Amino acid sequence: MINGAHVIVYSRDAEADRAFLRDVLEWPHVDAGGGWLIFRLPPAEVAVHPADGPSHELYLMCSDLAATMEQLAARGVEFTAPVSEARWGRTTALRLPGGGEVGLYEPRHPTAHGG
Known part of the structure:
Protein backbone atom coordinates (compact mmCIF):
# COMPACT_ATOMS: atom_id res chain seq x y z
CA MET A 1 0.00 0.00 0.00
CA ILE A 2 2.43 2.74 1.17
CA SER A 11 14.07 26.98 1.94
CA ARG A 12 14.86 30.61 1.21
CA ASP A 13 17.68 29.33 -1.03
CA ALA A 14 16.65 25.93 -2.38
CA GLU A 15 19.57 25.73 -4.80
CA ALA A 16 22.11 26.18 -1.97
CA ASP A 17 20.36 23.62 0.21
CA ARG A 18 20.22 21.12 -2.67
CA ALA A 19 23.97 21.64 -3.20
CA PHE A 20 24.52 21.04 0.54
CA LEU A 21 22.63 17.73 0.44
CA ARG A 22 24.44 16.71 -2.77
CA ASP A 23 27.99 17.92 -1.99
CA VAL A 24 28.33 18.00 1.81
CA LEU A 25 26.09 15.12 2.89
CA GLU A 26 26.82 13.30 -0.41
CA TRP A 27 23.28 11.94 -0.73
CA PRO A 28 22.45 10.05 -3.93
CA HIS A 29 19.86 11.83 -6.03
CA VAL A 30 17.96 12.00 -9.28
CA ASP A 31 17.31 15.06 -11.38
CA ALA A 32 13.55 15.33 -11.85
CA GLY A 33 14.16 17.91 -14.57
CA GLY A 34 15.75 21.32 -14.80
CA GLY A 35 18.12 20.72 -11.88
CA TRP A 36 15.28 19.86 -9.50
CA LEU A 37 17.11 17.27 -7.39
CA ILE A 38 15.29 14.66 -5.34
CA PHE A 39 17.45 12.87 -2.79
CA ARG A 40 17.44 9.32 -1.53
CA LEU A 41 17.17 9.42 2.23
CA PRO A 42 18.91 7.07 4.62
CA PRO A 43 16.55 4.62 6.36
CA ALA A 44 13.91 6.62 8.21
CA GLU A 45 11.30 6.33 10.92
CA VAL A 46 8.38 8.43 12.13
CA ALA A 47 7.48 9.21 15.74
CA VAL A 48 4.29 10.96 16.89
CA HIS A 49 4.69 13.27 19.90
CA PRO A 50 1.89 15.06 21.76
CA ALA A 51 1.53 18.80 21.03
CA ASP A 52 -0.97 21.64 21.30
CA GLY A 53 -1.11 22.02 17.53
CA PRO A 54 0.37 20.62 14.33
CA SER A 55 4.11 20.94 13.98
CA HIS A 56 6.81 18.92 12.21
CA GLU A 57 10.56 18.59 12.66
CA LEU A 58 13.28 16.88 10.66
CA TYR A 59 16.17 15.15 12.42
CA LEU A 60 18.96 13.34 10.61
CA MET A 61 20.12 10.31 12.58
CA CYS A 62 23.65 9.07 13.19
CA SER A 63 25.27 6.37 15.32
CA ASP A 64 28.08 8.57 16.71
CA LEU A 65 27.18 12.24 17.15
CA ALA A 66 30.69 13.44 18.02
CA ALA A 67 32.29 11.74 15.01
CA THR A 68 29.54 12.93 12.66
CA MET A 69 29.86 16.51 13.92
CA GLU A 70 33.63 16.35 13.41
CA GLN A 71 33.22 15.11 9.82
CA LEU A 72 30.59 17.73 9.01
CA ALA A 73 32.57 20.55 10.64
CA ALA A 74 35.52 19.62 8.43
CA ARG A 75 33.18 20.20 5.46
CA GLY A 76 32.25 23.66 6.74
CA VAL A 77 28.96 22.83 8.45
CA GLU A 78 27.85 25.28 11.16
CA PHE A 79 26.17 23.86 14.26
CA THR A 80 23.48 26.08 15.74
CA ALA A 81 22.84 24.31 19.05
CA PRO A 82 25.04 22.78 21.71
CA VAL A 83 24.88 19.03 22.15
CA SER A 84 21.95 18.19 24.36
CA GLU A 85 22.04 15.00 26.42
CA ALA A 86 18.73 13.27 27.15
CA ARG A 87 17.71 9.82 28.32
CA TRP A 88 16.55 8.99 24.77
CA GLY A 89 19.54 10.39 22.87
CA ARG A 90 21.94 13.19 22.03
CA THR A 91 20.96 16.06 19.74
CA THR A 92 22.28 19.18 18.10
CA ALA A 93 21.23 21.21 15.07
CA LEU A 94 23.00 22.33 11.93
CA ARG A 95 22.47 25.30 9.65
CA LEU A 96 21.42 24.78 6.06
CA PRO A 97 22.85 27.27 3.54
CA GLY A 98 19.32 28.59 2.88
CA GLY A 99 19.05 29.67 6.52
CA GLY A 100 17.02 26.78 7.90
CA GLU A 101 18.04 24.33 10.58
CA VAL A 102 17.94 20.54 10.69
CA GLY A 103 18.35 18.46 13.82
CA LEU A 104 21.10 15.87 14.14
CA TYR A 105 20.35 13.02 16.48
CA GLU A 106 22.14 10.02 18.02
CA PRO A 107 19.38 7.83 19.46
CA ARG A 108 19.87 5.83 22.64
CA HIS A 109 16.78 3.74 22.04
CA PRO A 110 15.98 0.93 19.61
CA THR A 111 15.38 2.28 16.12
CA ALA A 112 12.54 1.19 13.86
CA HIS A 113 14.77 1.15 10.78
CA GLY A 114 17.23 -1.29 12.36
CA GLY A 115 20.29 0.96 11.94
Whole structure:
Protein backbone atom coordinates (compact mmCIF):
# COMPACT_ATOMS: atom_id res chain seq x y z
CA MET A 1 0.00 0.00 0.00
CA ILE A 2 2.43 2.74 1.17
CA ASN A 3 5.87 2.28 -0.37
CA GLY A 4 7.76 5.34 0.81
CA ALA A 5 7.66 8.89 2.14
CA HIS A 6 8.54 12.18 0.48
CA VAL A 7 9.94 14.82 2.83
CA ILE A 8 9.80 18.47 1.76
CA VAL A 9 12.19 21.02 3.23
CA TYR A 10 11.16 24.61 2.48
CA SER A 11 14.07 26.98 1.94
CA ARG A 12 14.86 30.61 1.21
CA ASP A 13 17.68 29.33 -1.03
CA ALA A 14 16.65 25.93 -2.38
CA GLU A 15 19.57 25.73 -4.80
CA ALA A 16 22.11 26.18 -1.97
CA ASP A 17 20.36 23.62 0.21
CA ARG A 18 20.22 21.12 -2.67
CA ALA A 19 23.97 21.64 -3.20
CA PHE A 20 24.52 21.04 0.54
CA LEU A 21 22.63 17.73 0.44
CA ARG A 22 24.44 16.71 -2.77
CA ASP A 23 27.99 17.92 -1.99
CA VAL A 24 28.33 18.00 1.81
CA LEU A 25 26.09 15.12 2.89
CA GLU A 26 26.82 13.30 -0.41
CA TRP A 27 23.28 11.94 -0.73
CA PRO A 28 22.45 10.05 -3.93
CA HIS A 29 19.86 11.83 -6.03
CA VAL A 30 17.96 12.00 -9.28
CA ASP A 31 17.31 15.06 -11.38
CA ALA A 32 13.55 15.33 -11.85
CA GLY A 33 14.16 17.91 -14.57
CA GLY A 34 15.75 21.32 -14.80
CA GLY A 35 18.12 20.72 -11.88
CA TRP A 36 15.28 19.86 -9.50
CA LEU A 37 17.11 17.27 -7.39
CA ILE A 38 15.29 14.66 -5.34
CA PHE A 39 17.45 12.87 -2.79
CA ARG A 40 17.44 9.32 -1.53
CA LEU A 41 17.17 9.42 2.23
CA PRO A 42 18.91 7.07 4.62
CA PRO A 43 16.55 4.62 6.36
CA ALA A 44 13.91 6.62 8.21
CA GLU A 45 11.30 6.33 10.92
CA VAL A 46 8.38 8.43 12.13
CA ALA A 47 7.48 9.21 15.74
CA VAL A 48 4.29 10.96 16.89
CA HIS A 49 4.69 13.27 19.90
CA PRO A 50 1.89 15.06 21.76
CA ALA A 51 1.53 18.80 21.03
CA ASP A 52 -0.97 21.64 21.30
CA GLY A 53 -1.11 22.02 17.53
CA PRO A 54 0.37 20.62 14.33
CA SER A 55 4.11 20.94 13.98
CA HIS A 56 6.81 18.92 12.21
CA GLU A 57 10.56 18.59 12.66
CA LEU A 58 13.28 16.88 10.66
CA TYR A 59 16.17 15.15 12.42
CA LEU A 60 18.96 13.34 10.61
CA MET A 61 20.12 10.31 12.58
CA CYS A 62 23.65 9.07 13.19
CA SER A 63 25.27 6.37 15.32
CA ASP A 64 28.08 8.57 16.71
CA LEU A 65 27.18 12.24 17.15
CA ALA A 66 30.69 13.44 18.02
CA ALA A 67 32.29 11.74 15.01
CA THR A 68 29.54 12.93 12.66
CA MET A 69 29.86 16.51 13.92
CA GLU A 70 33.63 16.35 13.41
CA GLN A 71 33.22 15.11 9.82
CA LEU A 72 30.59 17.73 9.01
CA ALA A 73 32.57 20.55 10.64
CA ALA A 74 35.52 19.62 8.43
CA ARG A 75 33.18 20.20 5.46
CA GLY A 76 32.25 23.66 6.74
CA VAL A 77 28.96 22.83 8.45
CA GLU A 78 27.85 25.28 11.16
CA PHE A 79 26.17 23.86 14.26
CA THR A 80 23.48 26.08 15.74
CA ALA A 81 22.84 24.31 19.05
CA PRO A 82 25.04 22.78 21.71
CA VAL A 83 24.88 19.03 22.15
CA SER A 84 21.95 18.19 24.36
CA GLU A 85 22.04 15.00 26.42
CA ALA A 86 18.73 13.27 27.15
CA ARG A 87 17.71 9.82 28.32
CA TRP A 88 16.55 8.99 24.77
CA GLY A 89 19.54 10.39 22.87
CA ARG A 90 21.94 13.19 22.03
CA THR A 91 20.96 16.06 19.74
CA THR A 92 22.28 19.18 18.10
CA ALA A 93 21.23 21.21 15.07
CA LEU A 94 23.00 22.33 11.93
CA ARG A 95 22.47 25.30 9.65
CA LEU A 96 21.42 24.78 6.06
CA PRO A 97 22.85 27.27 3.54
CA GLY A 98 19.32 28.59 2.88
CA GLY A 99 19.05 29.67 6.52
CA GLY A 100 17.02 26.78 7.90
CA GLU A 101 18.04 24.33 10.58
CA VAL A 102 17.94 20.54 10.69
CA GLY A 103 18.35 18.46 13.82
CA LEU A 104 21.10 15.87 14.14
CA TYR A 105 20.35 13.02 16.48
CA GLU A 106 22.14 10.02 18.02
CA PRO A 107 19.38 7.83 19.46
CA ARG A 108 19.87 5.83 22.64
CA HIS A 109 16.78 3.74 22.04
CA PRO A 110 15.98 0.93 19.61
CA THR A 111 15.38 2.28 16.12
CA ALA A 112 12.54 1.19 13.86
CA HIS A 113 14.77 1.15 10.78
CA GLY A 114 17.23 -1.29 12.36
CA GLY A 115 20.29 0.96 11.94
